[in-house]
Amino acid sequence: MSDPAPSPARPRRSRPVQVADQIKDWVVERDLKQGAKLPNEAEMIALFRVSKGTVREAMRILEAQGLIVTRTGPGGGSFVGEVSLERAKSLLANYFYFQDLSVSDVYQMRKVVEPELAASLAGKLSPAQIKELRLLVQEYPAPAQSPEEERDQHIASLRFHAKLAEYSANPLLTFMVSFMARILTDLTVYRRLYEPHNVELWARGRRHQLDLVDALEAGEAERASAIMRSHMEGAERLMQAQEARVMRRFMAV
Amino acid sequence: MSDPAPSPARPRRSRPVQVADQIKDWVVERDLKQGAKLPNEAEMIALFRVSKGTVREAMRILEAQGLIVTRTGPGGGSFVGEVSLERAKSLLANYFYFQDLSVSDVYQMRKVVEPELAASLAGKLSPAQIKELRLLVQEYPAPAQSPEEERDQHIASLRFHAKLAEYSANPLLTFMVSFMARILTDLTVYRRLYEPHNVELWARGRRHQLDLVDALEAGEAERASAIMRSHMEGAERLMQAQEARVMRRFMAV
DNA sequence: TAAGATTTGTTCGTATGTATC
DNA sequence: GGATACATACGAACAAATCTT
Numbered sequence: 001m002s003d004p005a006p007s008p009a010r011p012r013r014s015r016p017v018q019v020a021d022q023i024k025d026w027v028v029e030r031d032l033k034q035g036a037k038l039p040n041e042a043e044m045i046a047l048f049r050v051s052k053g054t055v056r057e058a059m060r061i062l063e064a065q066g067l068i069v070t071r072t073g074p075g076g077g078s079f080v081g082e083v084s085l086e087r088a089k090s091l092l093a094n095y096f097y098f099q100d101l102s103v104s105d106v107y108q109m110r111k112v113v114e115p116e117l118a119a120s121l122a123g124k125l126s127p128a129q130i131k132e133l134r135l136l137v138q139e140y141p142a143p144a145q146s147p148e149e150e151r152d153q154h155i156a157s158l159r160f161h162a163k164l165a166e167y168s169a170n171p172l173l174t175f176m177v178s179f180m181a182r183i184l185t186d187l188t189v190y191r192r193l194y195e196p197h198n199v200e201l202w203a204r205g206r207r208h209q210l211d212l213v214d215a216l217e218a219g220e221a222e223r224a225s226a227i228m229r230s231h232m233e234g235a236e237r238l239m240q241a242q243e244a245r246v247m248r249r250f251m252a253v
Numbered sequence: 254m255s256d257p258a259p260s261p262a263r264p265r266r267s268r269p270v271q272v273a274d275q276i277k278d279w280v281v282e283r284d285l286k287q288g289a290k291l292p293n294e295a296e297m298i299a300l301f302r303v304s305k306g307t308v309r310e311a312m313r314i315l316e317a318q319g320l321i322v323t324r325t326g327p328g329g330g331s332f333v334g335e336v337s338l339e340r341a342k343s344l345l346a347n348y349f350y351f352q353d354l355s356v357s358d359v360y361q362m363r364k365v366v367e368p369e370l371a372a373s374l375a376g377k378l379s380p381a382q383i384k385e386l387r388l389l390v391q392e393y394p395a396p397a398q399s400p401e402e403e404r405d406q407h408i409a410s411l412r413f414h415a416k417l418a419e420y421s422a423n424p425l426l427t428f429m430v431s432f433m434a435r436i437l438t439d440l441t442v443y444r445r446l447y448e449p450h451n452v453e454l455w456a457r458g459r460r461h462q463l464d465l466v467d468a469l470e471a472g473e474a475e476r477a478s479a480i481m482r483s484h485m486e487g488a489e490r491l492m493q494a495q496e497a498r499v500m501r502r503f504m505a506v
Numbered sequence: 507t508a509a510g511a512t513t514t515g516t517t518c519g520t521a522t523g524t525a526t527c
Numbered sequence: 528g529g530a531t532a533c534a535t536a537c538g539a540a541c542a543a544a545t546c547t548t
Contacts, residue, residue, distance in 0.1 A: 325514040329514065
């Protein structure tokens with residue numbers, strides 16, 4: 001369960017890190033669920049025989065990973081807290097900050113994952129979900145008149161994909177699609193990557209999304225997948241005019 | 254860049270978290286690269302007007318995310334450090350600890366991503382890399398004689414996929430395939446999920462891997478993709494006998 | 507090998523802030 | 528408002544690691 005490195009000269013973990021691991025073990029052993037209360041600072045100090053400062057550093061480590069949340073005041077303390085989707089995306093984004101990720105890289109992944117998502121959702125959505133999707137597509141019915149509007153449209157389109165991801169019963173699929181939408185959203189916000197104004201491509205993208213919802217509603221998995229694939233190819237062309245590298249910055253936590 | 258929540262009663266971030274964010278900004282503003290030295294503790298204290306304990310808690314937060322590394326002694330201090338692939342996988346694994354991830358979920362993803370990886374690698378591998386792959390396949394030439402041997406074979410097979418992922422020029426593809434291999438590896442180690450001994454399926458899996466390397470060497474993308482797809486379907490059947498849920502535990506950092 | 511310098515690591519005591527009753 | 532139970536933050540001292548000479 002622990003780092004299985006046979007340690008030819010192990011880097012020597014600091015006490016706070018050790019204590020953080022011990023707390024994790026303590027939680028796992030008791031199979032504590034989200035919301036369960038951890039011992040308070042004083043008890044931790046007694047439990048692990050370390051000082052307050054060390055306990056606090058350990059807590060910050062767990063907090064940074066999203067594993068616990070802490071509240072002050074009576075009835076306060078530390079509690080196990082599910083890692084949120086948002087935090088998971090932020091932590092992974094930090095990894096790709098150091099990688100040289102291109103727009104094509106993201107689309108190579110999108111081109112296979114998004115069609116699969118579409119196919120697996122066909123016929124599985126509730127009327128309310130279908131309606132929600134149509135609403136998102138309708139958000140920008142007319143071609144953009146300014147770069148700002150075009151950017152907003154692009155982000156709205158990515159929200160459509162993120163929403164689709166939410167509806168999946170497969171957490172891995174949900175995460176991956178949602179993560180890629182976030183990468184591309186940040187990209188369009190912080191660089192002006194939506195610039196090459198192309199009305200024809202935009203109209204086709206919108207048509208695609210509407211057709212896709214129809215196919216999903218009708219339960220036509222094969223067609224939904226095909227539409228999505230085509231949609232991805234269009235979107236890629238729209239962005240690939242730029243050869244910008246993404247992710248050259250830290251993400252907010 | 255920051256949490257765009259419009260803050261209806263913002264949770265009030267603690268000082269260490271604030272300082273951690275300030276340090277991140279400090280680093281980004283200066284566009285510091287991997288290995289660059291950060292101010293030492295005393296300088297941080299002066300820089301942000303906080304106590305030593307607060308600075309240290311902030312450092313632990315950044316360390317937990319893999320953004321810095323710290324050494325003691327002369328010439329020591331804190332340095333910006335690339336988030337490693339291993340750490341990124343661990344942090345994301347913590348997220349899926351709380352999700353109800355099934356073997357089918359993982360394979361739904363594998364079935365589309367691994368063939369894409371294979372296709373994109375066809376004709377791109379060096380002779381040394383081809384040799385390395387063949388070595389991994391050869392590692393267990395004979396059918397397993399015991400459950401332990403079968404487990405080892407399964408893990409070796411996953412190492413094959415992880416190695417393939419390493420060779421990709423697409424960091425997103427590399428990460429995803431490697432991450433799934435890790436999930437499944439942990440699964441086979443901590444549960445005995447390789448149990449239903451099936452010699453025929455094993456032989457076919459091995460055949461697949463050998464054929465795959467041939468196709469990669471010959472540069473036949475379409476064939477590599479097809480073999481991988483078939484391989485994934487076989488592997489899924491091998492595991493799906495069990496309906497176990499994965500990831501019901503914390504991962505080591 | 508040993509001593510000294512530098513920098514992080516750890517502890518303790520105390521005081522303050524905050525939410526609940 | 529006051530008492531209580533928590534976390535939060537500070538400062539000073541000392542310990543440990545590691546580099547240099």
